[in-house]
Amino acid sequence: MSASPTIRTPGTLESALLTRRDAGHKLLIPYITAGLDDEWLLVLEALAGAGADAIEVGVPFSDPMIDGAVIQESSLRALERGTTPEGVLADLSRVDVGVPLVVMTYYNLIYRAGHARIAGAMHQSGVRGAIIPDLPLEEVGGWAAVADLEDVATVLLVAPSTPDERIGAICERSRGFVYAVGRMGVTGEQAVLADSAREVAGRIQAHTDLPVCVGIGVSTPDQAATVCEVADGVVVGSALVRRLLEGRGPDGAAEFVGSLRAAMDAG
Amino acid sequence: MAPPPGRSAPNTFGAPRQLHPPCPPHSDCELYTMTTETTTPAAIMGDPGPTGRFGEFGGRYVPEALVPACIELEAAFRDAWADPAFRDELDSILRNYGGRPTPVTDCGRLTEQLGVRVLLKREDLTHTGSHKLNNVIGQGLLARRMGKRKLIAETGAGQHGVATATAAALFGMECIVYMGEVDTQRQELNVFRMELLGATVVPVTSGSRTLKDAVNEALRAWVASVDDTHYCLGSVMGPHPYPWMVREFQRVIGDEAREQTRALLGTDPDVVVACAGGGSNAAGIFAGFADATSSDLVAVEASGGAAVTTGIPGVLHGMRSALIQDEAGQILEAESISAGLDYPGIGPEHAHLAELGRARYESAGDEAVLEAFQLLARTEGILPALESAHALAWVVAAAASGELEPGTTVLVNLSGRGDKDVAQVRDILRGRA
Numbered sequence: 001m002s003a004s005p006t007i008r009t010p011g012t013l014e015s016a017l018l019t020r021r022d023a024g025h026k027l028l029i030p031y032i033t034a035g036l037d038d039e040w041l042l043v044l045e046a047l048a049g050a051g052a053d054a055i056e057v058g059v060p061f062s063d064p065m066i067d068g069a070v071i072q073e074s075s076l077r078a079l080e081r082g083t084t085p086e087g088v089l090a091d092l093s094r095v096d097v098g099v100p101l102v103v104m105t106y107y108n109l110i111y112r113a114g115h116a117r118i119a120g121a122m123h124q125s126g127v128r129g130a131i132i133p134d135l136p137l138e139e140v141g142g143w144a145a146v147a148d149l150e151d152v153a154t155v156l157l158v159a160p161s162t163p164d165e166r167i168g169a170i171c172e173r174s175r176g177f178v179y180a181v182g183r184m185g186v187t188g189e190q191a192v193l194a195d196s197a198r199e200v201a202g203r204i205q206a207h208t209d210l211p212v213c214v215g216i217g218v219s220t221p222d223q224a225a226t227v228c229e230v231a232d233g234v235v236v237g238s239a240l241v242r243r244l245l246e247g248r249g250p251d252g253a254a255e256f257v258g259s260l261r262a263a264m265d266a267g
Numbered sequence: 268m269a270p271p272p273g274r275s276a277p278n279t280f281g282a283p284r285q286l287h288p289p290c291p292p293h294s295d296c297e298l299y300t301m302t303t304e305t306t307t308p309a310a311i312m313g314d315p316g317p318t319g320r321f322g323e324f325g326g327r328y329v330p331e332a333l334v335p336a337c338i339e340l341e342a343a344f345r346d347a348w349a350d351p352a353f354r355d356e357l358d359s360i361l362r363n364y365g366g367r368p369t370p371v372t373d374c375g376r377l378t379e380q381l382g383v384r385v386l387l388k389r390e391d392l393t394h395t396g397s398h399k400l401n402n403v404i405g406q407g408l409l410a411r412r413m414g415k416r417k418l419i420a421e422t423g424a425g426q427h428g429v430a431t432a433t434a435a436a437l438f439g440m441e442c443i444v445y446m447g448e449v450d451t452q453r454q455e456l457n458v459f460r461m462e463l464l465g466a467t468v469v470p471v472t473s474g475s476r477t478l479k480d481a482v483n484e485a486l487r488a489w490v491a492s493v494d495d496t497h498y499c500l501g502s503v504m505g506p507h508p509y510p511w512m513v514r515e516f517q518r519v520i521g522d523e524a525r526e527q528t529r530a531l532l533g534t535d536p537d538v539v540v541a542c543a544g545g546g547s548n549a550a551g552i553f554a555g556f557a558d559a560t561s562s563d564l565v566a567v568e569a570s571g572g573a574a575v576t577t578g579i580p581g582v583l584h585g586m587r588s589a590l591i592q593d594e595a596g597q598i599l600e601a602e603s604i605s606a607g608l609d610y611p612g613i614g615p616e617h618a619h620l621a622e623l624g625r626a627r628y629e630s631a632g633d634e635a636v637l638e639a640f641q642l643l644a645r646t647e648g649i650l651p652a653l654e655s656a657h658a659l660a661w662v663v664a665a666a667a668s669g670e671l672e673p674g675t676t677v678l679v680n681l682s683g684r685g686d687k688d689v690a691q692v693r694d695i696l697r698g699r700a
Contacts, residue, residue, distance in 0.1 A: 062597040065483050066330045084595045108582045112596030134328045159332035185491040
């Protein structure tokens with residue numbers, strides 16, 4: 001099976017990731033929480049320099065329902081510093097890190113801002129994708145149509161619990177890449193990679209030519225390399241954000257992401 | 268008989284919107300809107316259809332990992348609810364174990380004092396002390412039918428946690444209850460009660476450490492355990508099918524009360540009043556009156572958690588509803604003397620009933636609630652739950668202001684008993700002495 005029968009032009013995020021993948025690279029997408037401290041824009045630059053193919057920027061929400069302890073803590077810290085969606089996008093518009101930026105946030109912030117207004121603001125800020133984990137296929141239509149017009153790719157998620165008959169429909173509506181949820185659980189570091197991580201990536205690949213990146217429960221260079229035996233790439237969040245919460249700063253972030261890059265390239 | 272009290276302007280929030288008829292079973296929402304002219308008007312509190320919409324509210328805003336479980340649950344509930352054997356078993360347990368039907372009490376001394384006739388629907392007499400049992404017995408039977416072995420639940424005041432722990436014991440299931448750390452302190456006795464019933468209580472230390480955070484934590488736990496675990500949500504909130512399913516399990520309150528008041532009064536009460544946090548007892552009693560009668564419906568929120576009167580539309584905990592939030596959409600913390608109403612949202616059907624104008628949404632402050640709590644104790648010998656005392660507090664205020672004309676008949680849903688609140692009320696009152 002292959003991609004959707006509908007002919008559509010891939011957006012900026014999708015083109016960038018497909019170009020990298022088709023040249024034989026595995027895709028590395030680190031996640032950080034925006035507004036975590038006053039160095040967070042420097043961290044973005046450091047991640048791009050260390051080999052990120054795209055960067056996921058978390059816009060903090062008061063009730064991060066699919067996040068574990070680390071991202072809850074980083075969200076709380078960012079909110080206490082007065083971080084707002086508007087402020088994050090304004091900050092992003094002042095930097096050009098050279099790789100596509102993908103916003104990750106919860107739907108209420110999008111809903112309150114208004115679809116057209118925030119999609120336009122994302123585009124203006126250089127954001128080329130959005131991951132909204134509490135906006136599943138059945139509810140995503142209104143937002144995704146507006147985001148498409150602004151070249152903001154709406155990345156949909158597939159979970160280990162998703163039946164095969166849903167996967168096709170989700171891939172059809174996903175843009176940029178397909179986010180494979182590696183394990184049944186919330187975000188957070190895991191000592192052992194769940195079997196479901198590679199299994200779900202394989203199931204998705206049977207339905208789409210879009211890049212398939214596995215996130216949630218991918219924490220170490222070894223795990224990233226193992227996942228990439230099947231998947232096109234990985235999203236790594238909590239393991240990186242924990243280092244930032246510990247105060248390791250842009251250098252520590254670059255060192256960790258560099259180690260992920262090296263393991264994936266060697267794999 | 269006095270005329271029904273003035274139906275004041277419908278309580279709305281946000282900009283006026285075009286009303287949307289409730290969707291009938293299995294309809295496609297948009298198609299249905301276009302063809303309503305030739306169709307019998309759908310019920311006000313009917314089946315929200317496959318998309319789980321009450322007007323523009325409701326829906327299923329959950330991570331993909333939970334969507335299949337919600338779809339499975341909806342299918343299982345539709346199947347069970349249409350199965351006479353399931354209904355018979357539920358009725359039998361509620362009757363022989365739960366103590367249903369609960370009586371309606373005609374309050375002579377309180378009526379004399381307030382000048383309006385007060386009737387109480389006595390959910391406080393249900394086993395475990397509140398209406399929560401109606402829902403957990405239904406969901407427990409459904410979980411068993413689906414082959415799930417474990418129940419998880421969130422709780423605020425502890426009433427739903429106690430009820431879930433009770434159902435788990437009755438059906439021989441494991442039970443874990445998530446409860447905000449603040450609430451575990453103000454409702455210490457209920458924590459121990461749950462433990463006696465064999466449940467594990469997990470104190471939640473994130474966010475405001477109250478009901479909202481307990482729901483977040485229960486949803487997180489469900490993602491990791493969905494294979495063998497049923498999330499026994501305690502109110503008419505959350506993703507579809509919960510708001511509808513929990514209302515249907517609570518509908519027994521309203522169906523009984525309508526027949527009881529007709530037998531007692533020969534007609535329907537002028538006003539039906541219930542407190543609302545998530546809104547399950549209000550939804551349950553309203554369901555018996557919204558379509559079948561022209562009684563006025565009034566829901567009373569805690570003034571520090573009045574989602575309908577002070578909130579705006581938003582999306583949280585799987586549903587689109589009225590929420591207390593800031594300009595950017597960050598959810599704000601509710602504040603109330605009553606742990607069960609300490610919630611910044613309300614079930615989506617309530618947001619819809621408010622928009623339709625079929626129910627009014629009022630609020631009561633802590634002080635008036637404490638007064639009402641003591642008033643009912645002294646005039647009728649009944650200690651109400653602090654949650655239920657919100658409904659009474661509104662009746663007291665509305666009778667005093669003349670909003671409820673003398674002779675008006677008011678049915679109050681006394682959703683729970685106040686034993687759990689006695690220590691807290693003692694501390695507050697003694698602190699003032």
